[in-house]
Amino acid sequence: MTLYWSREWLLAEQPASRRQARVGQAYRTWLALRTNRMAMVGLTIIALLILMAIFAGVLAPFDPIQGGDLRTERLQPPSWTHLMGTDDLARDIYSRILYGSRITLMVVSLVAVIATPVGLLVGTIAGYFGGWIDNVLMRITDIFLAFPQLVLALAFVAALGPGIENAIIAIAITSWPPYARLARAETLTIRNADHIAAIQLQGASSARIIWGHVVPLCLSSVIVRVTLDMAGIILTAAGLGFLGLGAQPPQPEWGAMIAGGRQFIIDDWWVATMPGIAIFVVSLGFNFLGDGLRDVFDPKVRK
Amino acid sequence: MGMIDITDLAVTFGHGAARVQAVRGISFSVQRGESYGIVGESGSGKSTVLRALVGLAPVTKGTLALDGDTLIGRRSKAFYRRVQMVFQDPYASLHPRQTVDSVLSEPLAIHGFDDREGRVARALDDVGLGLGFRFRYPHQLSGGQRQRVAIARALILEPEVLLLDEPTSALDASIQAEVLNLLDRVRTERGLTYILVSHDLAVVAHMCERLMVMQHGRAVEELSRADLHARVATHEYTRTLLLASEGYRVSDGAAQGAAS
Amino acid sequence: MTPLLEVEDLRVSFPTRHGRTEVVRGVSFSLGRERLAIVGESGSGKSQTGRAILGLTPPPGKATAARLNFEGQDLRNATPKQWRDLRGRRISLVMQDPKFSLNPVMTIGRQLMEAATRTSQTRAEAKDHALAMLEAVQIRDPLRVFKAYPHELSGGMGQRAMIAMMLIPEPDLLIADEPTSALDVTVQIEVLRILDRLVTDRGMGLIFISHDLRLVSSFCDRVLVMYAGKVVEELRASNLAQAQHPYTQGLFNCLPKIEGGIRPLPTLQRDAEWAR
Ligand SMILES: Nc1ncnc2c1ncn2[C@@H]1O[C@H](COP(=O)(O)OP(=O)(O)OP(=O)(O)O)[C@@H](O)[C@H]1O
Ligand SMILES: Nc1ncnc2c1ncn2[C@@H]1O[C@H](COP(=O)(O)OP(=O)(O)OP(=O)(O)O)[C@@H](O)[C@H]1O
Ligand SMILES: [Mg+2]
Ligand SMILES: [Mg+2]
Numbered sequence: 001m002t003l004y005w006s007r008e009w010l011l012a013e014q015p016a017s018r019r020q021a022r023v024g025q026a027y028r029t030w031l032a033l034r035t036n037r038m039a040m041v042g043l044t045i046i047a048l049l050i051l052m053a054i055f056a057g058v059l060a061p062f063d064p065i066q067g068g069d070l071r072t073e074r075l076q077p078p079s080w081t082h083l084m085g086t087d088d089l090a091r092d093i094y095s096r097i098l099y100g101s102r103i104t105l106m107v108v109s110l111v112a113v114i115a116t117p118v119g120l121l122v123g124t125i126a127g128y129f130g131g132w133i134d135n136v137l138m139r140i141t142d143i144f145l146a147f148p149q150l151v152l153a154l155a156f157v158a159a160l161g162p163g164i165e166n167a168i169i170a171i172a173i174t175s176w177p178p179y180a181r182l183a184r185a186e187t188l189t190i191r192n193a194d195h196i197a198a199i200q201l202q203g204a205s206s207a208r209i210i211w212g213h214v215v216p217l218c219l220s221s222v223i224v225r226v227t228l229d230m231a232g233i234i235l236t237a238a239g240l241g242f243l244g245l246g247a248q249p250p251q252p253e254w255g256a257m258i259a260g261g262r263q264f265i266i267d268d269w270w271v272a273t274m275p276g277i278a279i280f281v282v283s284l285g286f287n288f289l290g291d292g293l294r295d296v297f298d299p300k301v302r303k
Numbered sequence: 304m305g306m307i308d309i310t311d312l313a314v315t316f317g318h319g320a321a322r323v324q325a326v327r328g329i330s331f332s333v334q335r336g337e338s339y340g341i342v343g344e345s346g347s348g349k350s351t352v353l354r355a356l357v358g359l360a361p362v363t364k365g366t367l368a369l370d371g372d373t374l375i376g377r378r379s380k381a382f383y384r385r386v387q388m389v390f391q392d393p394y395a396s397l398h399p400r401q402t403v404d405s406v407l408s409e410p411l412a413i414h415g416f417d418d419r420e421g422r423v424a425r426a427l428d429d430v431g432l433g434l435g436f437r438f439r440y441p442h443q444l445s446g447g448q449r450q451r452v453a454i455a456r457a458l459i460l461e462p463e464v465l466l467l468d469e470p471t472s473a474l475d476a477s478i479q480a481e482v483l484n485l486l487d488r489v490r491t492e493r494g495l496t497y498i499l500v501s502h503d504l505a506v507v508a509h510m511c512e513r514l515m516v517m518q519h520g521r522a523v524e525e526l527s528r529a530d531l532h533a534r535v536a537t538h539e540y541t542r543t544l545l546l547a548s549e550g551y552r553v554s555d556g557a558a559q560g561a562a563s
Numbered sequence: 564m565t566p567l568l569e570v571e572d573l574r575v576s577f578p579t580r581h582g583r584t585e586v587v588r589g590v591s592f593s594l595g596r597e598r599l600a601i602v603g604e605s606g607s608g609k610s611q612t613g614r615a616i617l618g619l620t621p622p623p624g625k626a627t628a629a630r631l632n633f634e635g636q637d638l639r640n641a642t643p644k645q646w647r648d649l650r651g652r653r654i655s656l657v658m659q660d661p662k663f664s665l666n667p668v669m670t671i672g673r674q675l676m677e678a679a680t681r682t683s684q685t686r687a688e689a690k691d692h693a694l695a696m697l698e699a700v701q702i703r704d705p706l707r708v709f710k711a712y713p714h715e716l717s718g719g720m721g722q723r724a725m726i727a728m729m730l731i732p733e734p735d736l737l738i739a740d741e742p743t744s745a746l747d748v749t750v751q752i753e754v755l756r757i758l759d760r761l762v763t764d765r766g767m768g769l770i771f772i773s774h775d776l777r778l779v780s781s782f783c784d785r786v787l788v789m790y791a792g793k794v795v796e797e798l799r800a801s802n803l804a805q806a807q808h809p810y811t812q813g814l815f816n817c818l819p820k821i822e823g824g825i826r827p828l829p830t831l832q833r834d835a836e837w838a839r
Contacts, residue, residue: 021402021438189667192714194396198456201357202410203383212409216400316715323707323715345719345750346703391718391745394660446605469718472744475604475774477831480817484827502719502747509819509826519703532823540749547748548821550781551755 032296039292045285052101060095064252067091075268085270087260089250093274096252100275103253104282107168107237108230114172116226119179124214126180127187128206138184144177149232150239157245164253167246171236175229179222186218220297227290231283238279254279304371305332306464306496307356313364314348314355325351327520328365335370335463338490338497340507342544343517349500350391352517353466356498357388369464384414387457388466393449393473397441403427403452404437410460426455430485447478451485458489465490467499471506483509504548508532516541567736567768568594568616571630575611578623587611587626588792594736596766598758600779600800602814603789604831609772610659612789613738616770617656618646633736651678655729659740659772664725665713671724672709678731696727701753718745726754730761736768737761743778755782776803776814791838810837 011028015021033039052059061081067073067090076086084093126137144152149171156170190196191214199209238255240246247253249260254275261271314326326348333339341349354360356367358378367374369386390396397406407426411419424434430451441449450470457465470486471479487510490497501507507514508531516524516538524538536542575587587608592599601609615626618638631638633654641649650656658664666674672693679689679696690709697705700723713721722745729737739758743751759782761767773779779786780803788796788811796808806812813831 015438018402018404018438021404025440185668192667194390194392195398197359198388198390198396198453199398199409200359201383201388202456202460203380203413204409208413213398217398321707321710343747345723345745345747346717350717392660469745472718476776476814476817477604480819480828480830483819484830487827502745504748505819505821508821508823509828528823531821534821543749544747545821547752550777551752551759552781 029296033292036292036295038288039296042285042288042290042292045281046289049101049105049282049285052098053105056098056102060092060098062092062095064091064096064099065250075264075271077268078270084274085268087257087271088264091250093257093270096257097254097275097278100252100254100257100278103164103247103251104234104237104279107164107171108233108286110168111172111175111233112226112230114169115176116179116222118172119176120183120215120218120222121210122176123180123183123185124187124210124218127184128191128210128214130191134184137180141177141180144174145181147174149174150236153236153240154243154245157240162245162248164247164251167237167240170240171233175233175236178229179225182225183218183222186221187214190214190217220293224290224294224297227286227293230286230290234279234283234286304368306335306337306370307498308332308368308371309352309356309365311365312352312355312362312367314351314360315363316361324520325360326355329515329517329520329522330365331515331522331525333496333498335496336494337513338499338511340511340514341498341500341517342502342504342507342514343523344519344540345502347517348520349517350468353388353468353498353500356466357383357386380414384460385462386464386466387460387462389450389453389457389468389470391469391472393446393453396453397449399441402438402440403432403444406452406456407459410456414460416460422459426459429458429489430455431481445478447474447481450474450478450482454482454485461493462495464496464498467497469501470499472502479506486510504531504544516544565632565635566593566595567634568770569630569632570594570616571628573612573615573626573628573631575608575615575620575624575626577625583625586624586792587615590787590789590792590794592787592794592797594768594770596762596768597785598762598769598771598783598800600771600773600783600786601789602773602776602779602786602811604774604810604814607789608792609789610740613656613740613770613772616738617650617654619656651729651734652681652732653734654736654738655732655734657726657729657737657739657742659744665721667713669712670709671711671713671716675709675724675728675731678728682732692731693727696731697724699730699757700724700727701750702727719747719750722746723750723754730757733761733765734767736770738770738772740772741774742771743773744775751778777818780804793838795837808837809834 009020010024012020012024015024070090073086073090075088076082078085082092082094084097086092122137122141126134152174153170156173157166160166160169196209196213199213237246238258241253241255242259244259247256249256257275258272264271309332310330312326312329316323316325329352341352343349351360355362369382404423407423408419411422416422427434427437432448432451436448444452471482474482483506489495499507499510508528512528514526515522516526518540524536524541526536530536534545536545571591573587573590574585576583576585590612601612603609611620614620618641620626628639675693676689679693680686683689683692694705694709697708702708702720702723708716708720708724716724722742726742743754746754758769762769771779771783780800783800786798786800786803787794788808790810796806796811798806804815816829817831819828
């Protein structure tokens, strides 16, 4: 087995099996990504976020929900016991941020898992078939795009009721239209290509062509876009939390934590600042990774 | 009744002001096992005839028939098993993210063939590409190798008719010779019927028994290989074509330059 | 008189896992106001040579040269501004694959107008110029092609649209990469006639990259034969049939003939020696 996974095996010019070809291709992408410093910084940040989320229980010194003694431990500035201080309910902010990473990660991954395929499918179907299908799908997309995302998400949450699950659904519903637009634009440039005509002539069904031939070509630019949008999604989730429509207290959601800290922003700056920094760093991480992925997937724009 | 009968075919794209009559009434028939050439002016509708045959271009008039069966509307899966096409541009006709292996296995999967592994290996062997090429991506292949993969893809369903749209115009002389030899060999081995579109009279003379000369959406003349060898042509355009095939003469530029 | 273009020891390399591979390995030539052909087999580095002259080597590739002068101006360290003034105005490049080089979602007209507005005063004038150019390259229905998208054109029409676009600014040097490979011979000759006139009347320099030996031997003045990134032979075009190098001789034998000939066609037996 070790022999199989050697560098030579991975980079063979003439792979001997389907698996070797596929793994080799992935390894090549990884090699290209590895030389991109920004992407690696972004990836490291995201890996740390994932580790934080997994090991929150081990890493957190205090309970994130149950505060300490309200008389003595409220609004303590950062110290060795409370690395990031405590909030107005005497809860350790560091522990809350650690646990909060779980919510952030859940929001980000669920939105990506829901919005990306929806956007891809709507866009590629509209672009591939054209005609009235295109018109209908794109008008729907336009309606969604006509409102700022946060406003639309607000409307959905207001209709569905506050709560983190509904916030995720609302964000997912409101974030697919740009991906649909992008996928459609890409599809338009490839749908008249000879290789699509060639597979039509093999007798392939439209579903097979869209899924097996069009989607893979749109995927990389959509992935880049989704990664770059992650920062915005985190901010939208935080914004909903801030407005009290996302995660409900006492859940340690970063946006809600900022909202909770805003009454004390002058005297006890750390309460709002610490989750703010967390949001900032993670957003930056996704942005770096997105930029790096774009360089790797689309060398044309690299300068 | 031939393998392919086309009567009075007309193809029109677009509506109103943007209407283009690409093909305006073309008839010809190709016998089983024959190789038929189409030459003609650029933009005269050669590719469109082939595309109409496989259902990629809108037929406005006339009938198309394969082996006596009239072809109407969307082609069936069975049709694509019998008729396959090779495109002009080997750089555009292979999916950039698919290995040679998936390019060749996909048609087999669509049509539910058995022994896919063996068939892919044999198809590669047939076109003179070893198994070493099986898991390469198109960007790892030269133009000639790509065109051979495209030919292998067309041959793997064991069709009876092969439509070739300028299969060698993007290739240099040495690779063109390899591809032409390959096409010639599989035709005799399998008794295939060819329709070959080309703008190179020499290629058509080498490959085809009969040919049609097209200009501006119409057929102006039908010639046999012997006619071509002897350079007998009645139509004005065909004569210009024969003359032009000899290369560029300095007088071409001078004459025109003086006139204009 | 200084030559229009001087190239000395041009090298183009791409990084691979086994270090950099050179795909152009020390090409030197000088070009006057004449028709120079570059022939050679697929992958021999013809296109990369043409692109490197214009500083268009695709990243991560790198081009170096001991000398690269255009009318005495050193192109090796031209600034982006200098390139903007040169490319598409004084030096044009007709790319090999028109369907790839034309924007699939923009009409031909819009793409032509981008070039034409630079040389014309008004939009109407630019449009006239663009239409006249389409007509000059033998397009029957210029107005329709002007409004068409690339996929609505035949292979040869796309190629001619590309040539029209490159000729609009009336460049001093034209690098044409297989400009006529998809054209039938009658149209091909018309296009060559335009190029010929530009060379003889306006003194344009032409680098004509092609794999069509018959065409090259009758149209060009000089021929460089490339093999594996090197120039293996340089001769007068009229003497091409008497070429010395076995590769060039082999290329001639591979061509099918209208009069009929041997079948199967002879193929080229490549010799590892040639690539040295
Ligand atoms: N999808 C389309 N929409 C509109 N017009 C089209 C379309 N496809 C082809 N045409 C037009 O039909 C005519 C014939 O095109 P076709 O591709 O058949 O020419 P061709 O003979 O193959 O030429 P070439 O040798 O240059 O490839 C051209 O005028 C072209 O512009
Ligand atoms: N982006 C790239 N990365 C790596 N290698 C490349 C790249 N572009 C071209 N090459 C290699 O450079 C060599 C020369 O390519 P070039 O395009 O100049 O060939 P050519 O002589 O124009 O051939 P053709 O007649 O097929 O157009 C080829 O072997 C090709 O594989
Ligand atoms: Mg064509
Ligand atoms: Mg080239």
